[in-house]
Amino acid sequence: MHDLSALPEPKPPLMSRTPSSETRTTSGGIHARFLVEHSGFTLDVDLDLPDRGVTAIFGQSGSGKTTLLRCLAGLVTPVSGRLSIGADVWLDTANRLCLPTHCRPLGYVFQEASLFPHLTVEGNLRFGLKRVARSEQRVVFDQAAQLLGIEHLLRRMPSGLSGGERQRVAIARALLTSPRLLLLDEPLASLDRQRKEEILPYLARLHDELDIPVIYVSHAPEEVARLADYLVLLDNGRTVASGLISDMLARLDLAVARADDASVVMPGVVIGYESTYELLTLALPGTPVTMRVVHSSMRLGDTIRVVVKARDVSLTPQAPALGSILNVLPATVVGIAEAHAPSHVMVRLDVEGTPLLSRITRFSSDRLGLAVGMRVWAQVKAVSLLT
Numbered sequence: 001m002h003d004l005s006a007l008p009e010p011k012p013p014l015m016s017r018t019p020s021s022e023t024r025t026t027s028g029g030i031h032a033r034f035l036v037e038h039s040g041f042t043l044d045v046d047l048d049l050p051d052r053g054v055t056a057i058f059g060q061s062g063s064g065k066t067t068l069l070r071c072l073a074g075l076v077t078p079v080s081g082r083l084s085i086g087a088d089v090w091l092d093t094a095n096r097l098c099l100p101t102h103c104r105p106l107g108y109v110f111q112e113a114s115l116f117p118h119l120t121v122e123g124n125l126r127f128g129l130k131r132v133a134r135s136e137q138r139v140v141f142d143q144a145a146q147l148l149g150i151e152h153l154l155r156r157m158p159s160g161l162s163g164g165e166r167q168r169v170a171i172a173r174a175l176l177t178s179p180r181l182l183l184l185d186e187p188l189a190s191l192d193r194q195r196k197e198e199i200l201p202y203l204a205r206l207h208d209e210l211d212i213p214v215i216y217v218s219h220a221p222e223e224v225a226r227l228a229d230y231l232v233l234l235d236n237g238r239t240v241a242s243g244l245i246s247d248m249l250a251r252l253d254l255a256v257a258r259a260d261d262a263s264v265v266m267p268g269v270v271i272g273y274e275s276t277y278e279l280l281t282l283a284l285p286g287t288p289v290t291m292r293v294v295h296s297s298m299r300l301g302d303t304i305r306v307v308v309k310a311r312d313v314s315l316t317p318q319a320p321a322l323g324s325i326l327n328v329l330p331a332t333v334v335g336i337a338e339a340h341a342p343s344h345v346m347v348r349l350d351v352e353g354t355p356l357l358s359r360i361t362r363f364s365s366d367r368l369g370l371a372v373g374m375r376v377w378a379q380v381k382a383v384s385l386l387t
């Protein structure tokens, strides 16, 4: 298990474990098939989701993300559908089975945390705990408080908490119900950037340290890149694509890879640390390619996730002479697509088997004569790896 205690507090760890093949869908995973008819909107999905890690449901406003989550929770009953979590069937309209929400062992956290205002933080947490028989508890009080970093808030009243603290308490309370499934509906949407940064590391911890699958609704690509293992793209109530995050974010046929804030996740094994400069050296697994990332210490051998924004990657045909950019990666152009803005193109690169995106101007692309198969150098600012 990843030793997060090695990371100093208040600096948030901006990287977490890389998605693993463990999160691939198995027959014992989550199967969700829903047909919902609202006036003017139809949700029609058939999904096999992993029963570990974080699955992000991503799509534009109105694409049906919340409706899908509400179906999972039993708050919306589909016209037809089936939902199974491992061997447990929660919905099967063909057999007139629909487990009501209060009988589904799940945690649900909304955009705005709804804590009991008359109870302390501890009282709120114990309320979650009380709902579970001791023999069925999979998460204990101290573990939840520590995971969300709220031990020092236990005596406080909700009215005295910041938005980020309230969300952390709400998530801890949901965990203490020992859910089979944790549903998070844009839990960071109402927070400003600083509060988001405060809470993201705790969400990353959930994913590393708990064996509870998380379904995470978001329309923020950066959050998705930092947290998710698996991604479902929704558009107008239908699944556009779903798969492992590392594959999905680099697919030029999907709008998410051509967006203004397109990012990829790259895995890196920590092979060195220069304390004077707070610089980690990471190797792309199984390759001689290394990257350097500004960050406080991590354990040698840890595999971590690095998020690289396409706009922070520039291309050059020759290896540059000594410059301030630390990461210059050998790459092959494998695809070029129109970016969100017509003045730019999105270039998909292959770095020894790992996909990387670069968003450059159409002018630069033409000047470089970029074409599929061309060998280039991708320059990535070390600092940009952490944003």
Ligand SMILES: Nc1ncnc2c1ncn2[C@@H]1O[C@H](COP(=O)(O)OP(=O)(O)OP(=O)(O)O)[C@@H](O)[C@H]1O
Binding pocket: 038, 039, 041, 059, 060, 061, 062, 063, 064, 065, 066, 067, 068, 219
């Ligand atoms: N109870 C309802 N009755 C009628 N229409 C509904 C109902 N709930 C949702 N809708 C409609 O279904 C569509 C999908 O809504 P939903 O809230 O699932 O989208 P979303 O992707 O979560 O959007 P956002 O990102 O804005 O939260 C919208 O057009 C919405 O107006």
